[in-house]
Amino acid sequence: MPRAGANSVQFLIIVLFTIKRAISETTDAETLRKAHKKTPRLSASVVQNKRKSCPVQFLICKSQEILSWLPHYNWGMKRPYVFINVAMTADGKIDTISRRGAAISSPRDRERVDTLRADSDAVMVGGQTLLNEDPKLTVKSEVLRAERVARGLSPNPMKVCVITSATLPVHSKFLYEGSARVVIFTTNRTSKDKLEALRAGGVEVFVHSGYRVDLAQALGTLNELGVKRLMVEGGATLNFELLRLGLVDEVQAYIAPMIFGGESAPTLAAGAGLERSAAVPLKLTDVEKWEDGGVVLKYSIERSA
Numbered sequence: 001m002p003r004a005g006a007n008s009v010q011f012l013i014i015v016l017f018t019i020k021r022a023i024s025e026t027t028d029a030e031t032l033r034k035a036h037k038k039t040p041r042l043s044a045s046v047v048q049n050k051r052k053s054c055p056v057q058f059l060i061c062k063s064q065e066i067l068s069w070l071p072h073y074n075w076g077m078k079r080p081y082v083f084i085n086v087a088m089t090a091d092g093k094i095d096t097i098s099r100r101g102a103a104i105s106s107p108r109d110r111e112r113v114d115t116l117r118a119d120s121d122a123v124m125v126g127g128q129t130l131l132n133e134d135p136k137l138t139v140k141s142e143v144l145r146a147e148r149v150a151r152g153l154s155p156n157p158m159k160v161c162v163i164t165s166a167t168l169p170v171h172s173k174f175l176y177e178g179s180a181r182v183v184i185f186t187t188n189r190t191s192k193d194k195l196e197a198l199r200a201g202g203v204e205v206f207v208h209s210g211y212r213v214d215l216a217q218a219l220g221t222l223n224e225l226g227v228k229r230l231m232v233e234g235g236a237t238l239n240f241e242l243l244r245l246g247l248v249d250e251v252q253a254y255i256a257p258m259i260f261g262g263e264s265a266p267t268l269a270a271g272a273g274l275e276r277s278a279a280v281p282l283k284l285t286d287v288e289k290w291e292d293g294g295v296v297l298k299y300s301i302e303r304s305a
């Protein structure tokens with residue numbers, strides 16, 4: 001591309017980023033959060049009400065929605081290589097309707113997950129997974145931990161959580177089991193007292209000003225903290241948002257020979273969902289059929305040119 005053209009594109013990207021940041025800092029966070037809870041695409045009734053009651057706020061909300069749905073809106077931002085790993089049933093469920101972290105992995109799959117963790121710089125989970133399961137996210141194998149140390153790394157990868165309101169208990173396993181750097185991305189819905197308590201416990205906390213954590217910004221921060229390879233271990237909401245925003249490079253899934261069913265049981269990706277025309281395109285890169293009846297599927301994300 002000629003230099004003048006490239007400069008114009010760069011300028012346009014910077015303008016879009018600036019508008020997006022300004023909007024996310026000035027918009028009524030609570031209104032957006034409520035609208036988003038229903039669906040990130042503003043629901044028909046919210047749209048109608050906003051159009052009538054406050055056209056300016058309607059325009060601000062609509063602009064934010066459109067900007068956040070732009071494919072690859074994270075252009076130009078450096079981020080780690082990101083892969084999602086899940087264990088799911090043959091009907092795509094990653095937990096039962098009880099949502100207490102049901103065991104899905106076989107012993108062999110637990111070993112595979114341990115190796116993936118040991119090969120990563122950081123492991124990320126969503127807030128609901130943290131509150132439901134309180135995972136340690138440590139490397140279980142002593143051999144793998146020793147190998148990391150021999151490579152000049154900490155025994156465990158960095159533990160990362162994305163949580164809108166960080167109400168996790170101060171003595172959680174996520175925070176204190178296994179020696180690891182702990183990073184939390186949250187919003188200003190977390191109380192000042194909680195932020196202080198977490199920081200006093202050695203947790204690195206990043207507070208975002210929007211109604212939810214800005215995932216592209218969080219990945220940029222992780223990149224600056226030295227994370228080159230990030231493993232995302234769910235849950236469904238975090239997986240979906242990362243995929244929707246074009247922030248994922250690879251998906252790995254162990255499919256266990258069982259079915260949970262249940263309309264409210266979480267699947268690999270939840271959130272508001274995508275229309276067929278906006279589906280995240282995958283390329284199957286590997287299939288393994290295991291003796292325990294499970295299958296491991298590996299996909300890369302197909303990026304449009």
Ligand SMILES: NC(=O)c1ccc[n+]([C@@H]2O[C@H](COP(=O)([O-])OP(=O)(O)OC[C@H]3O[C@@H](n4cnc5c(N)ncnc54)[C@H](OP(=O)(O)O)[C@@H]3O)[C@@H](O)[C@H]2O)c1
Nearest residue numbers: 086087094095101126127128129213234235236237238241
């Ligand atoms: N089988 C597996 O491999 C596996 C792995 C992990 C988890 N799980 C299961 O998955 C379930 C939990 O999944 P989940 O969908 O309920 O929750 P989740 O993805 O674990 O957590 C998402 C949380 O992060 C917060 N958040 C803040 N900013 C966000 C952003 N930009 N994008 C997305 N989320 C953001 C959300 O808070 P707000 O919505 O309040 O804003 C939400 O509570 C559990 O049942 C767990 O056991 C299964």
